[in-house]
Amino acid sequence: MMTPQQRSAHCGSILNFNADPGQQDDPRAYDFWERGALIVAGGRIESVGPADAVLPLADGNMAVIDHGTRLIMPGFIDTHIHYPQTDVIASGGHNLLEWLERYTFPAEERFADADHARAVAEFFLDELLRNGTTTAQVLGTVHRQSVEVLFQAAAARGLRMIAGKTLMDRNCPEPLRDSPEQGERDMRELIEVWHGRDRLHYAITPRFAATSSVAQLQGAGRLAREYPDVYIHSHLAENRDEVAWIRQLFPDSRSYLDVYDRFGLLRDRATYAHCIYLDAVDRARMAARGAGAAFAPTANLYLGSGLFDIAASDAAGMRFALATDVGGGSSFSMLRTMAEAYKVAQLQGQQLSPLRAFYLATLAGARMLGLAERIGRFAPGSEADFIVLDPEATPLLARRMAQSRTLTERLLVMMTLADDRAVAATYILGTLQERS
Ligand code: GUN
Numbered sequence: 001m002m003t004p005q006q007r008s009a010h011c012g013s014i015l016n017f018n019a020d021p022g023q024q025d026d027p028r029a030y031d032f033w034e035r036g037a038l039i040v041a042g043g044r045i046e047s048v049g050p051a052d053a054v055l056p057l058a059d060g061n062m063a064v065i066d067h068g069t070r071l072i073m074p075g076f077i078d079t080h081i082h083y084p085q086t087d088v089i090a091s092g093g094h095n096l097l098e099w100l101e102r103y104t105f106p107a108e109e110r111f112a113d114a115d116h117a118r119a120v121a122e123f124f125l126d127e128l129l130r131n132g133t134t135t136a137q138v139l140g141t142v143h144r145q146s147v148e149v150l151f152q153a154a155a156a157r158g159l160r161m162i163a164g165k166t167l168m169d170r171n172c173p174e175p176l177r178d179s180p181e182q183g184e185r186d187m188r189e190l191i192e193v194w195h196g197r198d199r200l201h202y203a204i205t206p207r208f209a210a211t212s213s214v215a216q217l218q219g220a221g222r223l224a225r226e227y228p229d230v231y232i233h234s235h236l237a238e239n240r241d242e243v244a245w246i247r248q249l250f251p252d253s254r255s256y257l258d259v260y261d262r263f264g265l266l267r268d269r270a271t272y273a274h275c276i277y278l279d280a281v282d283r284a285r286m287a288a289r290g291a292g293a294a295f296a297p298t299a300n301l302y303l304g305s306g307l308f309d310i311a312a313s314d315a316a317g318m319r320f321a322l323a324t325d326v327g328g329g330s331s332f333s334m335l336r337t338m339a340e341a342y343k344v345a346q347l348q349g350q351q352l353s354p355l356r357a358f359y360l361a362t363l364a365g366a367r368m369l370g371l372a373e374r375i376g377r378f379a380p381g382s383e384a385d386f387i388v389l390d391p392e393a394t395p396l397l398a399r400r401m402a403q404s405r406t407l408t409e410r411l412l413v414m415m416t417l418a419d420d421r422a423v424a425a426t427y428i429l430g431t432l433q434e435r436s
């Protein structure tokens with residue numbers, strides 16, 4: 001890691017968001033400098049702006065790295081991903097509940113073996129970084145050690161990560177089952193040891209309402225009140241059969257969302273993946289409680305779940321940000337995820353502007369996770385987790401890019417055609433990450 005004395009400068013095109021550009025691409029919401037510069041000192045952003053204003057602040061013996069016409073931007077933030085499902089990616093032909101039984105639960109059972117968990121955690125973090133994802137909110141398995149090894153691996157790399165062990169005490173295979181008491185013991189220990197250590201945060205993670213008993217959900221709610229700065233992370237209203245099942249399991253709740261709300265699991269720092277089958281009352285309640293939705297278009301399409309409604313979420317003032325949801329999701333790449341989000345909007349007669357897609361993959365996630373003062377944006381004092389995208393990474397990208405004029409056009413070409421091949425470099429706290 002960098003010492004506080006170390007300073008370096010990076011030149012290139014720079015894209016940075018300060019707020020949500022919304023449907024109208026509000027010009028005050030973002031900065032774009034065709035020729036920009038970033039000064040990094042001690043792992044933090046010292047200054048950012050047009051190169052001719054920033055470079056004079058560089059001193060003579062400072063390393064200046066010129067990225068040419070490449071695009072420098074904050075690292076991607078993936079708000080919902082399952083690291084134990086790295087080996088489940090591209091297991092298809094089924095919808096959610098069958099897919100869980102057939103592929104996912106068996107893969108997660110293997111995490112009883114700590115060596116397996118450690119090997120997958122290292123591969124997973126390599127894959128995030130090669131895709132330009134510098135922070136993620138991650139589900140482990142029911143095994144406490146699945147989260148311990150992930151935190152250890154993330155800490156060794158200096159990464160800002162959120163993770164939690166899944167709580168599951170019913171409706172799952174016996175080897176993946178904990179109990180309300182065991183789950184709570186595991187969570188307390190993980191929170192005490194890891195939450196707030198280095199750049200790590202804990203998330204209370206009931207897998208979804210179908211796999212936790214009332215006693216377990218009550219316990220999760222109690223812990224969430226006891227630790228208000230700990231995250232809450234789960235799934236909500238992803239698939240029609242799932243929603244019908246929840247209605248059977250919790251007949252007294254007005255909706256699936258209401259189940260979580262009744263147990264005190266709807267608050268600031270709570271993220272619910274999918275949020276497809278919500279009504280206007282649910283969306284208003286999400287907004288009022290400050291909870292956020294992880295919009296995972298590749299997973300929603302791959303598992304045939306449905307379409308996330310951006311316009312309705314905006315109308316309700318609900319927070320949302322992008323997520324890959326690997327292994328239901330079919331790519332680690334937030335660029336691929338933006339491309340699919342754009343198509344999900346199209347299928348509903350809505351528009352997702354390229355600028356907003358880039359916002360949803362960066363600052364929107366940081367804001368939803370309460371981390372916008374630290375990551376997701378270039379501002380003096382923020383942590384220097386950033387990436388460099390090559391607009392000419394493939395022959396087709398280069399060809400199509402050469403015919404694009406405006407920033408909006410260029411970003412649309414990038415998100416439609418690019419993937420990890422376009423991620424030329426990933427920096428964590430100002431330090432270049434070697435590619436695996
Ligand atoms: N709902 C409950 N568990 C899961 C999971 O592992 N993946 C997805 N996509 N949805 C879920």
Ligand code: FE
Nearest residue numbers: 235273325328
């Ligand atoms: Fe998921």
